[in-house]
Each structure stands twice: as C-alpha cells, then as structure tokens.
Amino acid sequence: SCGIDRELRAPICCILGHVDAGKTKLLDCIRRSNVQGGEAGGITQQIGATYLPVQNIRERTSLKAEATIKVPGLLVIDTPGHQSFRNMRIRGSSLCDVAVVVVDITRGRGLENQTIESLDLLKHRNVRFVVALNKVDRLYGWKTCPNAPIAKALKNQSDDVRSEFKWRVTEVVTQLKENGLNAALYYENKKIKEVVNIVPTSSVSAEGIPDLLLLLVRWVLEIMMERLTYVNNVECTVLEVNEDKDFGTTIDVVLINGALRKGDQIVVCTKQGPVTTNIRYLLTPYPMKELKAKGVYKHHEELKAAQGVKIAVRGLRHAIPGTTLIVVKPGDDLEQAEAAAVQEINKANSLVNEDESCESDDGTAIQEMSRIKTCKEGVYVQASSIGTLEAIIEHLKSLSFDIPVSGCNLGPVHKQDVMKATAMLKRKEEYAAILAFDVKVMPEAFDLAAESGVKIFVADTVYKLVDSFTGHIKKLKE
Ligand code: GTP
Ligand code: MG
Ligand code: NA
Numbered sequence: 001s002c003g004i005d006r007e008l009r010a011p012i013c014c015i016l017g018h019v020d021a022g023k024t025k026l027l028d029c030i031r032r033s034n035v036q037g038g039e040a041g042g043i044t045q046q047i048g049a050t051y052l053p054v055q056n057i058r059e060r061t062s063l064k065a066e067a068t069i070k071v072p073g074l075l076v077i078d079t080p081g082h083q084s085f086r087n088m089r090i091r092g093s094s095l096c097d098v099a100v101v102v103v104d105i106t107r108g109r110g111l112e113n114q115t116i117e118s119l120d121l122l123k124h125r126n127v128r129f130v131v132a133l134n135k136v137d138r139l140y141g142w143k144t145c146p147n148a149p150i151a152k153a154l155k156n157q158s159d160d161v162r163s164e165f166k167w168r169v170t171e172v173v174t175q176l177k178e179n180g181l182n183a184a185l186y187y188e189n190k191k192i193k194e195v196v197n198i199v200p201t202s203s204v205s206a207e208g209i210p211d212l213l214l215l216l217v218r219w220v221l222e223i224m225m226e227r228l229t230y231v232n233n234v235e236c237t238v239l240e241v242n243e244d245k246d247f248g249t250t251i252d253v254v255l256i257n258g259a260l261r262k263g264d265q266i267v268v269c270t271k272q273g274p275v276t277t278n279i280r281y282l283l284t285p286y287p288m289k290e291l292k293a294k295g296v297y298k299h300h301e302e303l304k305a306a307q308g309v310k311i312a313v314r315g316l317r318h319a320i321p322g323t324t325l326i327v328v329k330p331g332d333d334l335e336q337a338e339a340a341a342v343q344e345i346n347k348a349n350s351l352v353n354e355d356e357s358c359e360s361d362d363g364t365a366i367q368e369m370s371r372i373k374t375c376k377e378g379v380y381v382q383a384s385s386i387g388t389l390e391a392i393i394e395h396l397k398s399l400s401f402d403i404p405v406s407g408c409n410l411g412p413v414h415k416q417d418v419m420k421a422t423a424m425l426k427r428k429e430e431y432a433a434i435l436a437f438d439v440k441v442m443p444e445a446f447d448l449a450a451e452s453g454v455k456i457f458v459a460d461t462v463y464k465l466v467d468s469f470t471g472h473i474k475k476l477k478e
Helices: 023-031 054-061 083-095 113-125 150-155 159-178 209-224 334-354 386-398 415-427 443-452 462-477
Strands: 012-017 048-053 073-078 098-104 128-134 183-185 196-200 235-244 248-257 259-261 265-270 273-278 281-284 302-304 307-312 326-328 379-383 405-410 433-437 455-459
Touching: 012 023, 012 083, 012 113, 023 048, 023 073, 023 098, 023 209, 048 054, 048 307, 054 073, 054 209, 073 209, 073 307, 083 113, 083 235, 083 386, 098 113, 098 209, 128 159, 128 209, 159 183, 159 196, 196 209, 235 307, 235 386, 235 405, 265 334, 273 334, 281 302, 302 307, 326 334, 379 386, 379 415, 386 405, 386 433, 386 462, 405 415, 415 433, 415 443, 433 462, 443 455, 455 462
Parallel strands: 012 073, 012 098, 098 128, 128 196, 183 196, 379 405, 379 433, 433 455
Antiparallel strands: 048 073, 235 248, 248 307, 259 302, 265 273, 265 326, 281 307
C-alpha cells in the first residue's frame, strides 16, 4: 500500500482444534497429500510444518490471471488435537502470525475441550484466527461440488440442507459468543477486522477450500502488513528436536524472519546452557510436503523466511523446543548472544517449574530435557522427538495412579538404555521397563532386556503404549 514496494514473507498459520475435527485432512486436501491416512490410529502425534507456495494457492483459488496475491506463500503448522499434546499446541500458537481453528460442523452441544483450549491459547497470545467449519459434506443430503467456493456449493443444495446448515452455523456462533467471541460467516461479516470469520469447508470434497485460502492470504495483509514485511534480522524458534538416521540429532525450526546460511554460527538454548555451534546442513522438505515426514530433504546454502527448516549440527542433543535460535553474524557480539540464550533458558525453566510434580535426580543431566522432570524411581521412556517424550510423560502424569519417569532418551533403544532401566530391578521392580515410541529397538537391547528382566513396551500411539504398560502393572498387582 501507499505505493511502497515492500518484500513480504510468508505468513505463518497454525492449525488448531479438537481431536478429529479434520485439521490434518484439511491440509491434505490443500496439499493433495495423504498424511492423515498414514497416521497410526488416525491421530496426529507430532507438530508439523508445510510450505504452500503462492502458485499452488493461486491454482486452488481459481483466481483470474491478473489478480494478485501479495504474499509469497503460506507456512502452515499442523498440531495434534489429543489432550496430552498440549505442549505442541502451545508451541504452534506461540510462533504463528495467525491461526485456523477447525471445528466439526456435525458435532452439536457446545464447543469441544481442545477447541476451547485452543481459543484460550490464542487469546492468551493475542493471535487472530478464522474458524474453518469443517465437514459440511456430512450434512444429511449434501450434494458434493468438488473444489467449489462455498456460495456456489450452497446454491446447489436442497432447502433442507441449507436450513440445517443455517441452524448449525447459528449454533456455533452462539457457542463462540458464550466463549466471549463475536463471529460470523465470512461472506456476511461486515467487520472483518473485529468479528471472527467463519469459513465452511469440506476436507473431503474441498468445498470452501478456495474461500479459506483466499481469505487467509488477503485478510492477513489487512491486519498485519507491517509484521509480514521481510527484514534481515533473524527471528527463529525451535519447533522440535529429532533423531534422524542420516543426520543424527536435528533441530526443526521455524524461520520467522531473516535468512539462515549453511555454516552460520548459532547459539542454541539447551538444558545445560547455551551451546555455540555452526549450521552443518540446512534442509527443507519439498514444497507442499511435511517437515516432520521422514523423507527426502532439499539441501540449501541459504534460506529466507518464512520457512520450516531442519538444521543438522554436530554433537547437540538437548535443544529446548520453544526457545529462540540465535544467529551470530560477523561483527555480532557472541557474549551478548550467549547472555540472551541464558535468559531464554531461564524463561523455559521457570515454565517447567510451574507444574513440577516430583523431585529431580540431579546426577543425570542427560535426562533433563525441555519440560521433562525425572524421579529416582520410575519407568524409562524413549521416543523419536522431545515433543513426543513430553506428551508421553504428560499422559503418564494424567493417569489416576501416577507413573513417574526415572529417565528418558531420544532415538533407537540401545543396550545402554536397558542398562539404565535395570537400576529399577532392585529399587522398584515394576518400573524396570522401557516405554519405546516410534523408535527402533536394537536386537542386543532386546537380548539384554530378556536376560535381565527389563520389560520393553512398543506401540505406535502414545495411548496404546501407556495402556499396554498399565495393563502389565495391573496384572502384576492381581
Ligand atoms: P487429530 O490430529 O487426531 O487431532 O485429528 P485431526 O483434527 O487432524 O482430524 P483428521 O484429519 O485426522 O480427521 C479425522 C477424521 O475425520 C478422518 O477420518 C477424516 O477422514 C475425517 N474428516 C476430516 N475432515 C472431513 C471432512 O471435511 N468431511 C468428512 N466427511 N470427513 C472428514
Ligand atoms: Mg491431525
Ligand atoms: Na485424527
């Protein structure tokens, strides 16, 4: 506007909402992918990021050639809806510019728990959002109109379908109102800067998808042009820490502004303090592909915001998700950067201490990752990422009988992990167990476990994993 040509970065949009509202399916519909179909138990258990280039958005919105979209694309963050994954919803809502709250139009009687939780998180962070009122194709008698704008799709429906649609929308508007929010169907909304826009969608037949994309890329500019202006100062947040079989420990980050280069000196916040190192590999998935998918990555020399990026560094295992990644440019003061990292770490620690539930075991620094607290007596947990470790521990804590954790680790289960778990054989035998999620168990580890009496539990969802362990405990007690 004002005739000034500014370079814009892609807005970062977090997808939030209750279990099975259709968050992942909505992204699948936009990406023309099938991530949801590959998820164990049909549930999302890992935060993800996908870059949608402007060409794809143009194509989906069937815009006339001369119509402009000013942003270069959208970076979308998918989050899990299950209760134990609140950590990932907090992370997503903390680093996004805007959000989409997905609500299932077929669910009546009040907003669901994680919908309300999502609305609270967004309010707390002052994040603006739209509501995708999803699954319109499930209204009784709906005639599908693939990819149609919602107005066109509604015109094609019978009076009965249209009136059911209308009362369900009214219902959701009322429920939002009860949660202190004014909302309206976006095409009836006269105050799009104040009143929350509702976009009806289907993630199966794609009605309303053009509307949602177009609204997002235009509305963000009306409400935050300044914030979306590209600047050189790096703003970058750690999203997740993974063990990758090719690259070792990797850090998934969201580059919010500025640029990263291969070889850049960085200061990473870890539980043991700031660690200064260099970017060894700078990787992204291909456009329209998930960052979290264990797939093929593109190598880069330089990347400009906004992007979801996988960074490989040597010898770094304990970066704290949610903290800032600091880039030290030539001429920058390294000491100052490290001091800033110390502040970040203190902030992250104070968040952990808020809900501390058991005494930590000091001698074992390796177990102290992120929001994770360990006890002297407890089970050993192993997972592929810090976020899922946290979710498992969160779920263990939420049980009616508390199951404490004595230690945890990232990546495949090795003999050394079993050795650590054997310590419980003498202390508290029922806890001599490894709960392994989404990681390989090495054959030597299995052998040692069988010999020593340590039980290894493996499952593809956090819930099944904990269930199989609690089932075992119950049997022991009988
Ligand atoms: P979590 O990640 O587990 O919180 O769920 P989610 O919100 O990502 O929902 P997901 O994409 O896993 O969809 C849940 C179920 O609803 C799946 O069986 C989908 O196929 C189905 N579904 C999602 N969106 C739609 C839709 O628009 N129409 C219909 N008919 N089914 C849908
Ligand atoms: Mg999902
Ligand atoms: Na699901």
